[in-house]
Amino acid sequence: MLRSRAEGDDETFFSIALQVAAAEARQGHREVAEEMRAEVDKARASSGRGQSVPIQFASPRGSLEGLLELRNPRFNLKDVVLKDELVRRINDVLRQQRKRDWLREYGKTPNRRLLFVGPPGSGKTMSAEALAGELHLPLYVIRLDSLITRYMGETASKLRMIFDETGKRRGVYLFDEFDAVGSHRTATNDVAEMRRVLNSFLQFMEESSATDSVIICSTNHPKLLDRALLRRYDQVLEFDAPTSVQIRKLITGHIGPLKIVKANWRKILLEAEGLSQSEIVRASDDAVKTAILDERRILSTDDLLERLHERHSMRNAFTETKGA
Numbered sequence: 001m002l003r004s005r006a007e008g009d010d011e012t013f014f015s016i017a018l019q020v021a022a023a024e025a026r027q028g029h030r031e032v033a034e035e036m037r038a039e040v041d042k043a044r045a046s047s048g049r050g051q052s053v054p055i056q057f058a059s060p061r062g063s064l065e066g067l068l069e070l071r072n073p074r075f076n077l078k079d080v081v082l083k084d085e086l087v088r089r090i091n092d093v094l095r096q097q098r099k100r101d102w103l104r105e106y107g108k109t110p111n112r113r114l115l116f117v118g119p120p121g122s123g124k125t126m127s128a129e130a131l132a133g134e135l136h137l138p139l140y141v142i143r144l145d146s147l148i149t150r151y152m153g154e155t156a157s158k159l160r161m162i163f164d165e166t167g168k169r170r171g172v173y174l175f176d177e178f179d180a181v182g183s184h185r186t187a188t189n190d191v192a193e194m195r196r197v198l199n200s201f202l203q204f205m206e207e208s209s210a211t212d213s214v215i216i217c218s219t220n221h222p223k224l225l226d227r228a229l230l231r232r233y234d235q236v237l238e239f240d241a242p243t244s245v246q247i248r249k250l251i252t253g254h255i256g257p258l259k260i261v262k263a264n265w266r267k268i269l270l271e272a273e274g275l276s277q278s279e280i281v282r283a284s285d286d287a288v289k290t291a292i293l294d295e296r297r298i299l300s301t302d303d304l305l306e307r308l309h310e311r312h313s314m315r316n317a318f319t320e321t322k323g324a
């Protein structure tokens, strides 16, 4: 260990130090181990070798262009209103990812394949963004339905390219609105193609990735997903309709820079019932905009009620035309 240090071979030195830390941890000396690890992280960062794979926030080029959409994470986890259980589980993933070198020393792979299940507008895409934001990783979004429609017959090979990329460039890869694969319900309605795509997906998910890219699939329709597919995920996270506590949080979190005084929360909560997190945020936002243009600094209960009501009407208009 000392020799490698004397010879300036930092990586060897670090990896020996980590082995010592691991040995300490195995003997129950958690604190010593934790301290050593932190020192190595610091030293690695300062020697500019912190990341084994350079992280670039670059838009994909060449053949990947049009398959992956780079999105800059705008959110952190604290921006997302979620039930405690979800926050805890997302934090667990973050922890495993941040300490993945440590896990690797013990031959463990950090959790990195996640399925987000829940109704539209409940924060699935937002949470994926937050996860990327927390890990300081780029977020790449893949829209499978458009991929399938655009590359009819070649979808599996396009998927291969995407998964290859996850092994080369560490990032969070979000297969948004993943239902297309599981459901056999695409514009093309080609069952054979869907089966091919699904099988490829299953196979690619099994492959290990040296870069520890995080793969997230999001879906509104868990029932349409194949059981074989569900088993492939390290974690399945369920998003729900908002509770009244969450509704209140969503609204108060979005009325800045205005204030609401003597709000009638009973009425507001009643009116917000049945709306998604997304609809509640947008209603709050609309109420705020009106008040700003009216040159008011105070938001009233009625402002909110009106906008929440409006969201219900929009939803009804949509379901009526759909049903017709």
Ligand SMILES: Nc1ncnc2c1ncn2[C@@H]1O[C@H](COP(=O)(O)OP(=O)(O)O)[C@@H](O)[C@H]1O
Pocket (backbone or CB within 6 Å): 079, 080, 081, 082, 118, 119, 120, 121, 122, 123, 124, 125, 126, 127, 218, 250, 277, 278, 279, 281
């Ligand atoms: N749980 C949440 N907490 C805070 N804002 C939310 C939440 N869910 C949705 N939103 C708001 O609604 C928008 C759309 O949500 P999104 O994450 O796209 O929903 P989903 O992917 O589940 O359909 C978000 O950008 C955010 O403004």
Ligand SMILES: [Mg+2]
Pocket (backbone or CB within 6 Å): 121, 124, 125, 126, 176, 177, 218
């Ligand atoms: Mg979404």
